Amino acid sequence: MRRRDFLGAAALAPTMVRAQEFEEYRRQQQAGMEASGESFEAYKERVRAAFDDYRRQHEAAFRAFQDRVQSVWQRPEFTDRHKWVEYRDGVSVQRVVDFQGNQIRLKLPAGSEAGRARAELTDLLLEDEQTAFQRDPVSRQVEESVDGLPVDVERGSPGKEKILGGLFSRPRPERADAVRKAASLLEGASEGREPVKDEQGGDAWATTLTIPMPEGTALEQALDYRPRARELASEWDIGESLILAVAHTESTFNPRARSHIPAYGLMQIVPESAGRDASAELFGEPRVLAPSYLYEAGKNLRIGAIYLHILYHRYLASIRDRESRLYCAIAAYNTGAGNVARVFTGNTSVEAAAAALENRPAGEVYHALVEGLPHAETREYLPRVVRRLKAYRNS
Structure with a gap:
């Protein structure tokens, strides 16, 4: 299994620059809120209430x-x-x-x-x-x-x-x-x-x-989205095949997908989790992504790609082995980084999980996730994405 094929070129310098720019923007935003008289805690509560109302x-x-x-x-x-x-x-x-x-x-x-x-x-x-x-x-x-x-x-x-x-x-x-x-x-x-x-x-x-x-309709649907996935892979330093594998698993390329949560579109974006985090990365602050936004297939793929980027390059960045981190990021897309960390430490600390994973082979990490994740859906999700990732990488 070639790790480079999973993630594309590892342009870590651009990734670090983007993260630094985002952190600087956040500091400016917080300073601006304090100047306007709104505390950061009050701002977070306002955002939380907005997403609760959306739901x-x-x-x-x-x-x-x-x-x-x-x-x-x-x-x-x-x-x-x-x-x-x-x-x-x-x-x-x-x-x-x-x-x-x-x-x-x-x-x-x-x-x-x-x-x-x-x-x-x-x-x-x-x-x-x-x-x-x-x-x-x-x-x-x-x-x-x-x-x-x-x-x-x-x-x-x-x-x-x-x-x-x-x-x-x-x-x-x-x-x-x-x-x-x-x-x-x-x-x-x-x-x-x-x-x-x-x-x-x-x-x-x-x-x-x-x-x-006709047989193979899902794969024909995938061909329509492949050019966009390729653009996003380059922009956000993740693999084209990973984007397609996640979309296939999340929705079978149903652009009208909607779950009860609600999660929307090809990448099943939940506005108050992946949507919130990805919009903060994209716009510099959390924004509510309306249904019309998430039902644009290209925008939906972008938000999903950004969230994968955040999981791999930020939330789980302390996991040094790239292949192990990939497996953890895939599982986290479905269940959250805290639940992934819990498999290895019994708590939600990613830093503690990263320490526990030092020197453990990636295959062992994969099997620990498949056997130890708290929900059957996620235990089944990881193998499906990995299997499809290999198929799209080789197609």
Whole structure:
């Protein structure tokens, strides 16, 4: 295993310069706050309260949408890390892109006119980041609510990149391409039905179509993001293959991913942890990253890359063996540096963990993490990222 391949060129001098510039900026910010009469502790409390409010706004928006969907669907599905779910025509039409399961599921009112399935699938294939955001009631409600937060908010402008662009052979598919692709995909569909409620609350049925996507769709999606990952790898002194491996594991390259926490997008950015730390690095102070910012795929990848940089080059910098530090950084992306340190020392001190890791082979560190991390999700996460990292490095 070649360590250089994991992290790219080890441009440690630029990394040190960036860290020094950031620390100087922080000192200036703290001095400015003190001059304005706000203590640093009061500032931190204001930031913490803003992120708490962000989370509450998301929870309220999701509950309202969930109640609406459950009034019709007895077995509803919602967007998560690996699925993108949309409801159309009120909530009578359900469209699911299961990136991990490599299939699309369409659910339409029973008795829908001939051609409805193809029209819905064609529309889905042509949907871009901007349209998907406009059709997302939860994210739009959260976007409106962050106006009143007592900290700076960064917004984005989701663009015209197709969510399912990896299904097409050319970068800018036209409607005719989508019509042909929809017809081709529907040839492999299987049909079923499931119970729903009609507008009056009575019993009804929905027709379900399960549509397999071509094998290797996730890898085709990865190709769309590789140029951006390459730029970020150079800018933030981490490996292109590491960025892709983390995105694959976090979301299966679902740019519309959203967890209940909430975590957003390709790199599953949690605004109050990775988003806070990475925005402080990028802008010089913690900022709230609105859904529109995190649903821009390029910006989402950037925040994830910056957070990996922070973990590897700052939080875990005292771990001298590069390969061991890499394994710790991957695990920390999922569970936090403190939980990683706890594996080796029983407490959250990274410095103590670094001392405990002196002279331990990297392979031993890897196995200690896989066996000792506190959550099964993280124990499984590390091997998945490492396996995919090797695959992207060699592709």
